[in-house]
Each structure stands twice: as structure tokens, then as C-alpha cells.
Amino acid sequence: MEKITITASKTYEVLTGSGLLPRAGAYIRQALGEKVRKICVVTDSNVAPLYSDALISSLEESGFVAVKFVFAAGEASKSLRTLSDLLEFLAQRQLTRSDALVALGGGVTGDLTGFAAASYLRGIPFVQVPTTLLAAVDSSVGGKTGVNLEAGKNLAGAFWQPSLVLFDTDTMATLSQDLLLDGAAEAIKAGAIADKELLSYIREKPDLKDPAVITHLSGRAIEIKRRVVQEDERDIGARQLLNFGHTLGHAIEKCSGFSVSHGHAVAIGMVIESRAALQFGWSREDCTAPLSEILKKFGFPLDCPYSASQLTQAALSDKKRQGDRLTLVIPVAQGDCQLKELPVSRLEEFIKAGLS
Ligand SMILES: NC(=O)c1ccc[n+]([C@@H]2O[C@H](COP(=O)([O-])OP(=O)(O)OC[C@H]3O[C@@H](n4cnc5c(N)ncnc54)[C@H](O)[C@@H]3O)[C@@H](O)[C@H]2O)c1
Numbered sequence: 001m002e003k004i005t006i007t008a009s010k011t012y013e014v015l016t017g018s019g020l021l022p023r024a025g026a027y028i029r030q031a032l033g034e035k036v037r038k039i040c041v042v043t044d045s046n047v048a049p050l051y052s053d054a055l056i057s058s059l060e061e062s063g064f065v066a067v068k069f070v071f072a073a074g075e076a077s078k079s080l081r082t083l084s085d086l087l088e089f090l091a092q093r094q095l096t097r098s099d100a101l102v103a104l105g106g107g108v109t110g111d112l113t114g115f116a117a118a119s120y121l122r123g124i125p126f127v128q129v130p131t132t133l134l135a136a137v138d139s140s141v142g143g144k145t146g147v148n149l150e151a152g153k154n155l156a157g158a159f160w161q162p163s164l165v166l167f168d169t170d171t172m173a174t175l176s177q178d179l180l181l182d183g184a185a186e187a188i189k190a191g192a193i194a195d196k197e198l199l200s201y202i203r204e205k206p207d208l209k210d211p212a213v214i215t216h217l218s219g220r221a222i223e224i225k226r227r228v229v230q231e232d233e234r235d236i237g238a239r240q241l242l243n244f245g246h247t248l249g250h251a252i253e254k255c256s257g258f259s260v261s262h263g264h265a266v267a268i269g270m271v272i273e274s275r276a277a278l279q280f281g282w283s284r285e286d287c288t289a290p291l292s293e294i295l296k297k298f299g300f301p302l303d304c305p306y307s308a309s310q311l312t313q314a315a316l317s318d319k320k321r322q323g324d325r326l327t328l329v330i331p332v333a334q335g336d337c338q339l340k341e342l343p344v345s346r347l348e349e350f351i352k353a354g355l356s
């Protein structure tokens with residue numbers, strides 16, 4: 001088992017290994033302490049039949065009373081409506097301040113559960129049990145929680161760190177190739193912003209189904225996230241680097257009515273943002289070309305069916321915007337990105353350059 005310790009507003013461990021789910025109760029008991037009695041396992045309709053029985057049995061063996069909240073799988077459920085249903089469920093089941101939530105699933109489950117944990121009774125503990133590669137390499141760590149609004153992605157939320165992240169690599173066995181690619185996109189992003197060696201490793205197109213590859217990718221990506229989050233938990237500086245490809249990625253998700261997944265949208269977003277940066281003279285060919293090559297090698301569809309004007313409208317709600325200025329993440333060398341400000345009035349021109 002591998003262990004990474006994250007220290008932000010809370011210190012917690014990320015445990016990674018095979019066979020952890022059936023032993024989750026003991027690890028969760030250790031992280032939460034003896035006081036916690038009831039746990040609500042939050043999971044979606046695809047993950048529930050696969051993994052919730054094993055988790056709940058293990059929680060019960062460790063003396064917890066477990067209840068389960070299941071919502072319809074998919075990005076559309078990352079909404080105020082599901083949040084409201086979940087909060088009402090917690091109240092009906094009489095969870096108290098000495099109880100906790102466990103997010104069993106991908107990034108949608110983790111973001112939704114984390115936000116419920118941050119707001120229920122003004123804050124109770126929660127644990128992340130990621131079951132997608134994307135959640136394992138990115139969303140389960142760092143404490144960004146939230147839901148989407150009609151106006152766009154993640155527009156309501158809170159910073160609320162988990163008490164433990166427990167990643168059982170065996171759960172990756174049931175992921176489709178597209179879901180593995182979603183995770184690969186965020187790992188490539190991590191490499192692009194801060195880890196040239198990780199990028200070189202991914203360039204060799206390692207087998208995403210191989211548990212050793214999964215362990216390596218999540219270990220490196222989480223290590224990058226650990227450093228960034230420890231420096232800037234609240235996303236006012238360096239943490240914004242983790243948003244490479246997301247200004248356009250989130251816009252593409254929104255324009256597609258969420259039919260394009262987060263990971264696939266971020267892949268297209270990284271290409272558009274890199275190309276635009278190159279056209280603006282802020283990046284270099286020897287930095288942007290290898291990134292596109294890696295994404296093509298994995299078979300990501302990289303064409304964007306939306307116009308610069310549609311994408312600009314959608315991107316105006318980006319959280320890196322402050323008034324009439326937007327901070328962009330620009331690749332400046334392989335494994336290195338920098339933040340650069342752009343007046344919002346030039347955003348469409350920037351996006352047009354990236355689409356050409
Ligand atoms: N908080 C953060 O830092 C952060 C970081 C990155 C992404 N995100 C968010 O995460 C979300 C995307 O996460 P995601 O790609 O995991 O989406 P997701 O949670 O919707 O999971 C994708 C699909 O995989 C299914 N699934 C999950 N685990 C499975 C398994 N082991 N076997 C088979 N199917 C399984 C789910 O039911 C779902 O249909 C987006 O909303 C994105 O904004 C948040």
C-alpha cells in the first residue's frame with residue numbers, strides 16, 4: 001500500500017493499493033476516531049451494485065451504522081436538486097455532528113458528497129473512496145467540492161477537505177476505455193503543469209488497465225496536487241495551474257449539455273489553449289506539439305464543434321475571472337505552465353486563435 005500525506009486546513013492520508021475496499025471500515029475508523037457512529041455512503045446508480053455491499057459490510061464490521069444514498073449516475077446529478085435530496089435524506093436519517101459521509105464513486109459523487117458534508121449541520125467529516133481513474137488522480141484530493149448551476153460548472157461549492165482518501169486499485173477493473181481516458185487526461189494535465197518525467201512516461205502510452213501503471217499515475221498526479229494545494233488551498237494563486245485546459249474544457253462541457261465528459265473536454269481544452277498561446281507568442285512549438293501528440297496517441301477526439309463565440313459566452317463564468325480580467329494557464333515548457341492575465345474583451349480573439 002502507498003501512502004501520501006496531505007496537509008492543508010486538515011491533514012489526511014491518501015491510501016492506494018489493491019484489496020482496500022473490503023478493509024475500508026478499519027481505515028475509516030482509524031481516520032475518523034471512535035466517536036463517529038453513523039455513516040452515509042453516497043454513491044451513484046452504476047457504482048452502487050458494484051461496490052457498495054463490500055464497503056457497507058466492512059463499515060458494519062468496524063462498528064458503524066451504515067445508510068446508503070444512491071443517485072442517478074451522470075454529470076446531470078451534480079446539481080442543487082440532488083444536493084437538496086441528499087441533505088434531506090441525511091436529516092431524515094438523523095445524522096448528527098458526530099456522524100460522517102463516505103463518497104463512493106467518481107468525481108461527481110466526490111464533489112457532491114463533499115459539498116453536502118461541508119454544508120450539512122454547517123460541516124461534518126467525509127471520506128473519499130474514488131472509483132474512477134479521474135477521481136483517483138485528481139478530484140478525490142484537495143477539497144474542491146461543489147455542484148453545477150444552469151450557468152456553468154462548479155459554480156456553487158466550498159473548500160472542504162476529506163478526512164481520508166482510500167483508493168482501491170481493484171475498482172479500476174470495471175472502467176471502460178473512455179472512463180480510463182478521462183483519468184488519463186487529468187494525469188496528462190498534471191504532467192503538463194509540473195512534471196516533465198510524468199509526461200515522458202505517459203508519452204510511451206502505458207497500458208491504463210495495468211494496476212502498476214494506475215498506481216504510478218495516481219501517485220505522481222496526487223504528489224503534484226499535494227504540493228500545489230499545500231501552497232494555495234483556496235485557489236487564489238498557484239492552484240489555478242491545476243486548471244490548465246479547464247477554461248475551454250468547462251465551456252465545452254456546458255455547450256455540449258454535458259454530453260462530453262469532463263476528462264475528454266479538458267483534453268480538447270488543453271489543445272485549444274496551447275494553440276492559442278502559441279499564436280499569441282506566449283508558448284513554444286516544442287512545448288505544445290508534444291502535448292497534442294500524446295493526446296492523439298491515446299485516441300482522444302480533439303475536434304471542437306463549437307464556435308469561438310459560443311465558447312466565449314460559456315467561458316465567462318470561469319472562476320479564474322476577476323471582473324474584466326481572466327487568468328489563463330499557459331504552457332511555457334514541457335512540464336511547466338504559467339499564469340497569464342487576459343482582458344475579457346480579448347477572450348474571443350484568444351479562443352479563435354486556438355480553434356484555427
Ligand atoms: N474536485 C476536484 O478537484 C475535481 C477534479 C477533477 C474533476 N472534478 C469533477 O469530477 C467530475 C468527473 O468525474 P468522473 O469522470 O469520475 O465522473 P463520474 O463520477 O460521473 O463517473 C463517470 C462514470 O463512471 C461510472 N463509474 C464510476 N466508478 C466506476 C467503476 N469503478 N466501474 C464502472 N463505472 C464506474 C459512474 O457511474 C459514471 O457513470 C466532473 O464533475 C468534474 O468537474 C472535480
Ligand SMILES: O=C(O)C(=O)C[C@@H](O)[C@H](O)[C@H](O)COP(=O)(O)O
Pocket residue numbers: 138142144153154186235239240242243246319
Ligand atoms: O483541484 C483543482 O484546483 C483543480 O482545478 C482540479 C480540476 O481538475 C477540477 O476539474 C476542478 O474541479 C476545477 O475547478 P474549478 O475551480 O475550475 O471549478
Ligand SMILES: [Zn+2]
Pocket residue numbers: 138186246262266
Ligand atoms: Zn478537472
